[in-house]
Amino acid sequence: MFRIVNRLIQWTGKYKRRIYIGFVYAFIHSIFTAIPIMLAANGLSSVLDDFNGVKALESRDIWIVLGAMILAVLGRYLFSYFRAITQESVGYEATADERIRLGDILKRVSLGFFSKNNMGELSAAATTDLSFMEMYAMNMVNTVVNGYITVIVLIMFLVFYSPMAGGIALAGVLLSALFLHLLEARSHQNAPIHQKAQDDMVESSIEYLRGMQVVKAFKQEGVSIASIRKAYNDSKKINIKIEVEYMPFNCLHLFSLKAASIAIVAVAALLTYNGSMGLPTMLMLDMFSFMIFGSVEAMNNAAHVLEVIDATLDKLDGIEHAEMIDKDGEDISLQNTDIAFHDVTFSYDTVPVLRNISFSIPQGSTTAIVGPSGSGKTTICNLIARFYDVDSGEVTVGGEDVRNMTCDSLLRNISMVFQKVYLFHDTIENNIRFGNPSATKEEIIEAAKKARCHDFITALPDGYETVIGEGGSTLSGGEKQRISIARAILKNANIVILDEATASIDPENEHLIQQAISELTIGKTVIVIAHRLATIEHADQILVVDQGQVVQKGTHQQLVQQNGLYRRFITIREQAEGWSIA
Numbered sequence: 001m002f003r004i005v006n007r008l009i010q011w012t013g014k015y016k017r018r019i020y021i022g023f024v025y026a027f028i029h030s031i032f033t034a035i036p037i038m039l040a041a042n043g044l045s046s047v048l049d050d051f052n053g054v055k056a057l058e059s060r061d062i063w064i065v066l067g068a069m070i071l072a073v074l075g076r077y078l079f080s081y082f083r084a085i086t087q088e089s090v091g092y093e094a095t096a097d098e099r100i101r102l103g104d105i106l107k108r109v110s111l112g113f114f115s116k117n118n119m120g121e122l123s124a125a126a127t128t129d130l131s132f133m134e135m136y137a138m139n140m141v142n143t144v145v146n147g148y149i150t151v152i153v154l155i156m157f158l159v160f161y162s163p164m165a166g167g168i169a170l171a172g173v174l175l176s177a178l179f180l181h182l183l184e185a186r187s188h189q190n191a192p193i194h195q196k197a198q199d200d201m202v203e204s205s206i207e208y209l210r211g212m213q214v215v216k217a218f219k220q221e222g223v224s225i226a227s228i229r230k231a232y233n234d235s236k237k238i239n240i241k242i243e244v245e246y247m248p249f250n251c252l253h254l255f256s257l258k259a260a261s262i263a264i265v266a267v268a269a270l271l272t273y274n275g276s277m278g279l280p281t282m283l284m285l286d287m288f289s290f291m292i293f294g295s296v297e298a299m300n301n302a303a304h305v306l307e308v309i310d311a312t313l314d315k316l317d318g319i320e321h322a323e324m325i326d327k328d329g330e331d332i333s334l335q336n337t338d339i340a341f342h343d344v345t346f347s348y349d350t351v352p353v354l355r356n357i358s359f360s361i362p363q364g365s366t367t368a369i370v371g372p373s374g375s376g377k378t379t380i381c382n383l384i385a386r387f388y389d390v391d392s393g394e395v396t397v398g399g400e401d402v403r404n405m406t407c408d409s410l411l412r413n414i415s416m417v418f419q420k421v422y423l424f425h426d427t428i429e430n431n432i433r434f435g436n437p438s439a440t441k442e443e444i445i446e447a448a449k450k451a452r453c454h455d456f457i458t459a460l461p462d463g464y465e466t467v468i469g470e471g472g473s474t475l476s477g478g479e480k481q482r483i484s485i486a487r488a489i490l491k492n493a494n495i496v497i498l499d500e501a502t503a504s505i506d507p508e509n510e511h512l513i514q515q516a517i518s519e520l521t522i523g524k525t526v527i528v529i530a531h532r533l534a535t536i537e538h539a540d541q542i543l544v545v546d547q548g549q550v551v552q553k554g555t556h557q558q559l560v561q562q563n564g565l566y567r568r569f570i571t572i573r574e575q576a577e578g579w580s581i582a
């Protein structure tokens with residue numbers, strides 16, 4: 001238990017000093033807890049002396065005892081307050097820092113990390129797991145360390161009056177600690193299972209909500225509900241299993257403390273009966289016996305919670321030690337935006353996706369990448385942005401190997417417009433501002449105008465302040481696309497990577513999107529995964545990709561002369577768009 005508490009304290013990093021100061025306050029608080037009982041016993045002793053005619057009780061003595069008791073009680077609450085304000089907020093502050101740290105790390109790991117790690121697990125780490133830490137971390141430090149500080153201080157007082165009673169109290173605490181240790185061992189096995197059940201619950205809930213449209217369209221509520229129900233059921237089962245398994249240890253832990261209380265009362269009574277202890281001391285020991293273990297009784301709950309915290313810290317450690325793709329990168333300012341692939345080979349796992357690819361894209365030119373689905377077009381774009389690292393060969397931007405650069409310094413130069421637009425659950429203004437956090441409102445409106453979205457935004461009741469539903473669900477596909485282009489226009493990076501929409505958009509929207517893209521790409525180095533004939537035809541260079549290789553390279557005029565994949569591809573597109581090769 002103390003190992004985990006220590007780990008927890010180390011996790012709080014720069015705040016741990018406040019935790020240690022809190023321990024000192026807890027120690028003083030415990031002394032003030034014992035003092036009123038001693039004073040009450042002293043007062044009672046004086047009353048008895050007066051009653052027995054040994055020494056007359058003076059009113060001054062009564063006032064001194066009463067005053068000291070009031071001061072001790074005030075001292076107790078004061079130090080309890082000091083401890084709380086010093087320690088309690090550490091959990092919230094350390095958790096907030098951890099969330100920011102996780103965000104930074106996740107931004108800098110390879111995208112492969114997200115395929116290898118379960119999304120439910122990652123989401124739970126940043127949400128439910130950290131909320132659990134937020135709520136319980138300091139609570140546990142208080143329960144365990146401050147609890148034992150209180151019990152040790154009270155045992156010391158007890159030993160002062162009766163070594164035997166003190167010995168019994170110590171034996172009770174040690175015995176209860178043994179049962180707690182056994183409970184902890186069980187908990188250690190159950191905590192990861194408990195956490196996995198939690199992660200599965202988060203994962204299936206996210207999956208269910210994400211897939212709601214498909215679920216409804218295919219009337220398959222039953223199928224998706226089955227997996228969510230299984231996750232909830234598993235979580236219920238593990239919680240019941242934990243309760244049942246812990247019951248005997250909980251009982252033994254409490255029994256050993258209660259038995260020690262009773263034994264202290266019995267010993268005190270016996271010593272008083274023998275005449276070796278006065279009545280006031282006996283009453284004081286009785287009072288101690290009822291309150292001494294109060295601070296350690298709740299330790300059984302702490303044992304389990306600490307095991308869950310331990311498993312959570314393991315998980316956070318795993319994320320924190322994830323390899324950052326740019327850990328050796330430097331902040332480099334590019335002199336130009338020429339892009340080149342030199343004999344690049346890449347695989348997501350072991351199966352090669354790109355094989356020995358070489359090409360170059362001069363600054364300011366437009367390159368269209370075409371090819372069948374799954375041929376590797378998106379992968380090429382992902383390598384330019386260094387979402388992954390190549391297996392062999394080299395990708396250079398502005399003559400620099402992208403592996404020499406930090407993600408931030410590389411991505412400063414790149415704007416990406418994805419086919420699948422993601423808008424945050426925030427105002428339209430903030431969604432556009434994402435392209436440049438320091439942009440003024442005027443610059444945002446300017447970008448929105450260029451992206452042809454100003455008119456529809458101002459027609460909304462809250463205009464730029466309109467909060468977009470999660471994933472942009474309150475806007476049409478074309479509107480979302482234009483907002484994402486406004487975001488990229490605002491970023492004003494010199495390289496634009498564009499994944500042209502394949503989904504059919506109505507002609508009016510398509511026209512507006514094309515105008516927005518023209519504004520975005522003026523004077524830039526453009527790489528476009530192209531589907532529209534007009535885009536392909538007007539590109540300065542076309543790369544035809546097939547099965548992970550660049551099989552043809554040239555302008556439209558050059559490639560249509562060749563009897564290759566490009567010609568077949570264009571014929572199919574012409575049929576789809578009703579064109580013919582000139």
Ligand SMILES: Nc1ncnc2c1ncn2[C@@H]1O[C@H](COP(=O)(O)OP(=O)(O)OP(=O)(O)O)[C@@H](O)[C@H]1O
Pocket residue numbers: 115348349353371372373374375376377378379380
């Ligand atoms: N994250 C990933 N993990 C593993 N394999 C992947 C991943 N992304 C893509 N692939 C595989 O790599 C290959 C190339 O995919 P890529 O997305 O680059 O093709 P594409 O030409 O862009 O396809 P499309 O036109 O359908 O978008 C495909 O076989 C795909 O299944």
